[in-house]
Amino acid sequence: MNLSQQLPTAEQILQPSPAAILRKRIFGHSGFMIGVAVLAVIVLMAIFAPLLSKYDPYTQDLVNRMVPPSFMGGESDHLLGTDQLGRDYLARLLYGARVSLFIGLFAALISGVIGTAMGVAAGYFGGRVDAVVTFLINVRLAMPVVLVALAVVAILGGSLTVVATVLGLLLWDRYAVVMRASTLQVARREYVAAAQVIGTSTPRILFSEILPNVMNNLIVVATLEMAHAILLEAALSFLGLGVQPPTPSWGLMIAEGKDMMLFESWLVMIPGIILFVLVLAINLMGDGLRDITSPAGRN
Numbered sequence: 001m002n003l004s005q006q007l008p009t010a011e012q013i014l015q016p017s018p019a020a021i022l023r024k025r026i027f028g029h030s031g032f033m034i035g036v037a038v039l040a041v042i043v044l045m046a047i048f049a050p051l052l053s054k055y056d057p058y059t060q061d062l063v064n065r066m067v068p069p070s071f072m073g074g075e076s077d078h079l080l081g082t083d084q085l086g087r088d089y090l091a092r093l094l095y096g097a098r099v100s101l102f103i104g105l106f107a108a109l110i111s112g113v114i115g116t117a118m119g120v121a122a123g124y125f126g127g128r129v130d131a132v133v134t135f136l137i138n139v140r141l142a143m144p145v146v147l148v149a150l151a152v153v154a155i156l157g158g159s160l161t162v163v164a165t166v167l168g169l170l171l172w173d174r175y176a177v178v179m180r181a182s183t184l185q186v187a188r189r190e191y192v193a194a195a196q197v198i199g200t201s202t203p204r205i206l207f208s209e210i211l212p213n214v215m216n217n218l219i220v221v222a223t224l225e226m227a228h229a230i231l232l233e234a235a236l237s238f239l240g241l242g243v244q245p246p247t248p249s250w251g252l253m254i255a256e257g258k259d260m261m262l263f264e265s266w267l268v269m270i271p272g273i274i275l276f277v278l279v280l281a282i283n284l285m286g287d288g289l290r291d292i293t294s295p296a297g298r299n
Helices: 010-014 018-027 030-047 089-125 127-141 145-156 160-170 173-186 190-197 202-238 250-260 266-293
Strands: none
Touching (some): 018 030, 030 089, 030 266, 089 127, 089 202, 089 250, 127 173, 145 160, 145 202, 160 202, 173 202, 190 202, 202 266, 250 266
């Protein structure tokens, strides 16, 4: 063996490592970085809400009701003003972030488990399993989510846990469709066939060979469904069948301020803008994850 065969070539030395390529793609994707930064700020606001506002979101002060935000000439003690019952609007906005994030994460977790299990089973086993799962997906797609959620929440009540659970049980269809298509592609790969030939058990194949290779699609769908669940919770709360007062919810804050929208527009604009920003940040992060983990972008 000569010396030229032992030494690495200049091309091999200059070629960046996979970790360096991944870092470059992550930090080079402006949409993903903006989404992550905005979402991180909102999460920190929710976590440190007691430190960011000295007021309790439930405490009423009728003497100081409808105080405008400080940037509109209101009292500096209430940065974002107070609502119809004199409750500090900033405090309710901060604690409302906890409600939205909890419902988004909880609903995405429940729907993700259900949809992923169904999609992977349909894509891997095929046949009758695939036919049954496809039928269930079609049934679910034929059901109007908002109307079904309204009916169920009206019967069971609008507690935080009920709303999150109902949304989780209704939003699994996109997971199932995407996971089924992804599993159909992965199940035909050589390494899956090799695992089957050597007698690897089906659960081991599913958890060791299938799931790790469809995880990037799962993460992208989870971010989109999280944003979807947050919007649906806001819509249900706006209609009066979501999270019930006095729990601070951005959708409920919009509903409570709609009667004064022509006179005190900030009551609707502030929670509406922050809801828009949160959903936009999650969608930007999801789109960024799709671009970063897509095979076309790995070159």
